[in-house]
Amino acid sequence: MKFTDGFWLMRDGVEASYATEVRDVRAGDDRFTAFAAVKRVERRGDTLNAPLLTVDCFSPAEGVIGVTVTHLAGRRHRGPDFALPGADTGAGQVRRDGDIVELTSGALGVRLDAGAPWTLSFRDPGGREVASVGRKGTAFLTTGDGAHHMAGQLSLGVGEQVYGLGERFTPFVKNGQVVDMWQADGGTSSEQAYKNIPFSLHVSPTGAYGVFVDHPGKVGYEIGSESVGQMQFSVEDQTLTYYVVAGPEPKDVLRRYTALTGRPALPPAWSFGLWLTTSFTTQYDEATVTKFVDGMAERDIPLSVFHFDCFWMREYQWSDFAWDPDVFPDPEGMLARLKERGLRISVWINPYIAQKSALFDEAAELGYLVRTAGGDIWQWDLWQAGMGLVDFTNPDACAWFQAKLKVLLDQGVDCFKTDFGERIPTDVVWHDGSDPERMHNYYTHLYNKVVFDLLEKERGSGEAVLFARSAAAGGQQFPVHWGGDCWSSFGAMAESLRGGLSLSLSGFGFWSHDIGGFEGTPDPAVFKRWLQFGLLSSHSRLHGSSSYRVPWEFGDEAVDVARQFTKLKHRLMPYLYGAAVEAHRTGVPLMRPMLLDFPGDPTARTLDRQYMLGPDLLVAPVFSADGDVEYYLPEGTWTHLLTGEQVQGPVWRSERHGFDSLPLYVRPGAVLPLGADTSRPDGDWLTDLSLLVAPGGAENGTVTVSVPDHQGRAAATFEVVRDAAGAVRVTAPQGRDVPKVVRSAR
Incomplete structure (x- = not known):
């Protein structure tokens, strides 16, 4: 002010x-x-x-x-207050x-x-x-x-x-x-x-x-x-x-x-694969879902998670956590059939209870909805007709909410998209006497914590993951967060990246966005470029509002791009999950602005159209229909991940890229572990492992490369030694094959 x-x-x-x-x-x-x-x-x-x-x-x-x-x-201090676990x-x-x-x-x-x-x-x-x-x-x-x-x-x-x-x-x-x-x-x-x-x-x-x-x-x-x-x-x-x-x-x-x-929890390895949703207001049923899943398989695009957006529930009744029986008469059977195909399941929820839902009367009778100073249940028609708001300052209301979600977990749901949590009134009375002005921002923290705690309890530590839209300080403990409602344009794609980089400098280790944009329908060029960007982000989700986001809706080339970059991300998983473990242990984000790794380079401090994905991979998304892109490489010899081309920095570059490429460089002297299994993100990373040893490292230097297991522990550690002539020698722990050294990821 x-x-x-x-x-x-x-x-x-x-x-x-x-x-x-x-x-x-x-x-x-x-x-x-x-x-x-x-x-x-x-x-x-x-x-x-x-x-x-x-x-x-x-x-x-x-x-x-x-x-x-x-x-x-x-x-009188009424709270709430940020939790400071450290x-x-x-x-x-x-x-x-x-x-x-x-x-x-x-x-x-x-x-x-x-x-x-x-x-x-x-x-x-x-x-x-x-x-x-x-x-x-x-x-x-x-x-x-x-x-x-x-x-x-x-x-x-x-x-x-x-x-x-x-x-x-x-x-x-x-x-x-x-x-x-x-x-x-x-x-x-x-x-x-x-x-x-x-x-x-x-x-x-x-x-x-x-x-x-x-x-x-x-x-x-x-x-x-x-x-x-x-x-x-x-x-x-x-x-x-x-x-x-x-x-x-x-x-x-x-x-x-x-x-x-609070440090971010470590998301499960399967969550780093490609997520596909029904989209928001589109028409869908089990036949539609099956057609989408079959279509991805037929086109050899690996799929890890299928997400059901809002209309899995009955209209005017969100959130009552009950499948619409007219559309999904056999939800348990449907989920079992999807899981037989190796898919994880996500469903959309929010903390609002519509008046038409049977849960409204139940929650009202139990005193679990936020009330006004006059004792009435707070309600409005914005979003859902006559909706009330669950009071997460009431421990009994938290347990009630979790019990409703547990039914879904028992049916086969693996995780939740915790949408909303921002439109919180200030003319209300909270169960614990919290100050309404302080609770407006903080409410989302309680909401996401309630859901995340349930997932940790029911699925076990290391298996809990959200797809959350809102957050307050400390919310980084409950990943993953996505960027919210964006338009389907190159401008909105750049906006989304700015938001994610800003969030990463606010303590959040994992971040995602709607590939192709949420509102409207992207033209094929936007969609294909957003596919590259999305599959080189922490988490990757195809989602839209009024139109489907399956790649074939945007042409055969979009299918090729989706296939190529999904498989590339899977190949990068030994490296990416190691960076995820670093984010979990240190708070240094997986997807990070250039200034974090190059604080001494003045040019790096203002860059917001490129980023580091982990410590050793530079990504510069393309924000133009013709493929023109301008980007910056700091000092040293950088190696293009896909072609092996070497570029000496510091340098600004202007290039034109086809849809099968973008500026994607390995840091000078880095060693990237690359998996062989491109079919899934949580496969066997050590079998047929290869190492991409980038030039620019110290002569006679040694680099230690650790490949994690799916729980974030070190599964194997390799020593990479360079000599003065540029030769590379790799030593492996006893019982492990020595990885081969490669020049590019292709």
Whole structure:
């Protein structure tokens, strides 16, 4: 929210009170509290009739400094709050020398000079200032409508660029933008977002750090857009808590942030294959589904998951979790027949209960639907007629909801598409007394957790996977998330990629999108290019709204592209699943912006039309009908995965590609394990394994390649040794065949 009118004045009705000078400091062993007056105190009388801000500095985890600023402490705290599973109280250490108070936690510290005008200086172990809070950086403000806001400002250094803040489809670099954390079903073509994460990643020529605003409600950001040298964040509250997360590299920031808020679960290997859906409003029954599955098999396009979208249930009754008997008279038999073909099954759900559904009366009688302040069940007709909303703050309602889903699991369903979760009212009363404004964004976290917990319980650890649209901070623990409703155009394809890259810098390890776009019907060129992009993403799903997305609807060449790139992804699975294990263990995403792997390359920091898929594979999707593409290769010798062509970077390239190709390069010196089984993503990765050894590695260097099993454990580890003449020697563990060395993936 903007409060000022230019640099000198305030907007009409706004009154600001800024921390100005320190009046007292109380230092403990692992935290300190400063009391800041909002004006200069020159005589005793100045302490009267004036506010005092309480500023607590502490460390919830190694390398993380927390700051809580409070104006009036008596307001009842109603929650909800972000869960911080990695919090470790007492992680910091305080040192005081006269007026200087310092709190240090691992690679980060904060320094306060109580004898100087108010400032907080965040510093690395060498004493270099990472970020600072200046004279207007700690404040509360009141507006003409009586609202009370807490605001913080952190300096933006010269050349510092800001990323993240959830899945945002606006420009990739957030400098100059106004961003509000407020869940909305706004598609991919607006400033609204399904996944609002109040975490920003800051990268500059001197290093990186992160900022996490610990407030689940609406957080307003001004990123160099009000005070151009500051990032401001504000909440309508009496208290504001934020954390500064140490680097020095961007990956270090994500490791620390996800250690605090939760690491992503490891999705099952089968989920990385191709998903095919019925699409949304299309006509379908078992015959249609069987025709689609047969068509994929006849055309030799491997299929891993079949998804039933909304109309598997009866109209006007979503979600009642009952198959439409007129369309699917034998759901158990149908699911068994599909599973005999090696398919996993996904079904669409949401947390709304339509009035026509029998579950509405049941949930209403049990008190499981959200109510208004007057005691009525909250309802509206948007989406489903007369629908109510399940109250996931009620443990009994959570168990009731899970019991309904368990029936589907017992029938043969393997996973759920957890749609919606954004349109959450604020004029309601929650079972646990939560603040409706804070619950608006946080609701999706409870929703996805309830479903994910059930899958882990019923299917076992390592088998749970969602296809979720909305998320809050910490939601990365419940993968996978997809990009929401996009148009069927090259522009929307690029929007989707920007959103995914932004989300990956917000702690989310796995991300997907609707191949071909959701709204409308793509022309064949868009569909074929989106196939390449989708099958070189973390997860791959064919889905649309009013038209089918089976490849033959778009011509024989689309069938060829689908076949080629599905099989390529299966061949890459030993490598991709290793990168997935890294995301699970460290929080470094599978699908990542170039800046994560090349933070020292200034060109890499703004790239949003290409990405790294894991640490060693560069992908530049084609966003044009004629196949023209412009992309950048950082320093070193890059090898095209499909052709073996070698290109020396750093270099910008402009090329034209047919539908069987795109810029797809192996990082200099990398070794990619390639499987032989192209029929499925969860096959035997070690039988007939080959290694693509890319040039550009160190002479006489050794690269260790570990191939995981389907549970993420190391199944086999190989040593690849290069000599000065360029010869490659591979050693295998006892009992394993030595993989052959190849030049390309073809």
